[in-house]
Amino acid sequence: xxxxxxxxxxxxxxxxxxxxxxxxxxxxxxxxxxxxxxxxxxxxxxxxxxxxxxxxxxxxxxxxxxxxxxxxxxxxxxxxxxxxxxxxxxxxxxxxxxxxxxxxxxxxxxxxxxxxxxxxxxxxxxxxxxxxxxxxxxxxxxxxxxxxxxxxxxxxxxxxxxxxxxxxxxxxxxxxxxxxxxxxxxxxxxxxxxxxxxxxxxxxxxxxxxxxxxxxxxxxxxxxxxxxxxxxxxxxxxxxxxxxxxxxxxxxxxxxxxxxxxxxxxx
Amino acid sequence: xxxxxxxxxxxxxxxxxxxxxxxxxxxxxxxxxxxxxxxxxxxxxxxxxxxxxxxxxxxxxxxxxxxxxxxxxxxxxxxxxxxxxxxxxxxxxxxxxxxxxxxxxxxxxxxxxxxxxxxxxxxxxxxxxxxxxxxxxxx
Numbered sequence: 001x002x003x004x005x006x007x008x009x010x011x012x013x014x015x016x017x018x019x020x021x022x023x024x025x026x027x028x029x030x031x032x033x034x035x036x037x038x039x040x041x042x043x044x045x046x047x048x049x050x051x052x053x054x055x056x057x058x059x060x061x062x063x064x065x066x067x068x069x070x071x072x073x074x075x076x077x078x079x080x081x082x083x084x085x086x087x088x089x090x091x092x093x094x095x096x097x098x099x100x101x102x103x104x105x106x107x108x109x110x111x112x113x114x115x116x117x118x119x120x121x122x123x124x125x126x127x128x129x130x131x132x133x134x135x136x137x138x139x140x141x142x143x144x145x146x147x148x149x150x151x152x153x154x155x156x157x158x159x160x161x162x163x164x165x166x167x168x169x170x171x172x173x174x175x176x177x178x179x180x181x182x183x184x185x186x187x188x189x190x191x192x193x194x195x196x197x198x199x200x201x202x203x204x205x206x207x208x209x210x211x212x213x214x215x216x217x218x219x220x221x222x223x224x225x226x227x228x229x230x231x232x233x234x235x236x237x238x239x240x241x242x243x244x245x246x247x248x249x250x251x252x253x254x255x256x257x258x259x260x261x262x263x264x265x266x267x
Numbered sequence: 268x269x270x271x272x273x274x275x276x277x278x279x280x281x282x283x284x285x286x287x288x289x290x291x292x293x294x295x296x297x298x299x300x301x302x303x304x305x306x307x308x309x310x311x312x313x314x315x316x317x318x319x320x321x322x323x324x325x326x327x328x329x330x331x332x333x334x335x336x337x338x339x340x341x342x343x344x345x346x347x348x349x350x351x352x353x354x355x356x357x358x359x360x361x362x363x364x365x366x367x368x369x370x371x372x373x374x375x376x377x378x379x380x381x382x383x384x385x386x387x388x389x390x391x392x393x394x395x396x397x398x399x400x401x402x403x404x405x406x
Contacts, residue, residue: 022329049286
């Protein structure tokens with residue numbers, strides 16, 4: 001009985017302490033969530049993550065080689081698209097208007113993927129080793145070459161959490177490269193995404209690239225236009241429906257990523 | 268020595284859980300340690316490992332500690348009514364505990380991960396029991 005009483009007292013002490021820390025953390029008492037302790041811990045986490053990648057055979061060379069091959073064919077497709085666009089002056093002007101003049105890229109290493117079990121799940125969030133001290137803010141786009149990887153969801157002084165494109169909480173407006181059909185891309189927590197809300201009058205083709213439409217704000221924060229989201233692998237078009245949709249597959253294997261780039265705005 | 272060893276594997280589990288897996292390994296280790304030793308120091312270990320996990324996972328500090336401490340306290344309530352030092356109890360408590368943990372932190376594949384987590388807890392329970400028996404016979 002005495003032992004149980006002891007347990008209850010200790011339980012109460014630690015529970016109150018936890019709630020106190022939780023409350024202080026919630027009101028932003030600790031500033032960034034990672035202070036001195038974070039700086040002490042993250043190098044270890046980084047090493048473990050890198051070692052794991054090495055053990056499981058996931059390394060930069062393999063991932064980059066595949067991406068390079070895919071990007072070569074994508075560059076060819078993009079060139080063709082650009083030539084077609086040149087023939088249409090009105091469309092070209094509009095395209096110029098919405099495109100950002102330049103984009104500053106900040107390289108970042110992936111140091112964690114909390115919701116990732118290799119060969120069981122795909123990562124739906126990454127932790128990168130760049131934070132507010134490096135100019136990273138919520139909403140910035142994360143890319144790898146011309147491909148969209150995700151968007152910054154949370155930041156601390158030295159680290160940030162990135163929501164991956166395929167995450168079920170991720171959606172944004174997009175367009176197809178050939179036909180310019182507009183729609184909303186939504187993640188589903190699997191390897192594929194869905195391009196939804198596309199008017200029946202628009203044309204969707206299997207193999208066509210899906211690009212971001214652009215969601216930059218006045219500070220240049222958000223998704224820049226014309227970043228590759230993926231390619232259409234199937235189209236679902238029913239005459240009875242209001243909209244048509246298409247399954248979109250990213251050209252990136254998110255499970256093999258180890259380095260990404262943050263597209264900094266004009267902050 | 269035993270506590271030092273547990274602290275070491277807890278630290279390893281914290282880094283593993285923070286870096287690349289969602290399985291609640293830390294919860295399993297805490298749960299098995301509590302079942303075998305029933306020491307109040309497990310609450311301290313839950314508190315500390317919860318804070319470390321929150322820092323690594325960029326969560327609000329204290330969230331994981333609250334979940335760990337509450338789950339362990341529920342175990343102390345069952346301790347009065349059931350024989351807790353059994354494989355069945357470890358299996359069910361780790362399964363339910365993992366489910367709650369995974370749901371609270373909005374992870375996917377809750378049932379599958381819960382099942383894997385409880386298998387891990389059983390293996391850990393067997394291993395720790397064997398170590399304990401060997402130590403007792405050596406004494």
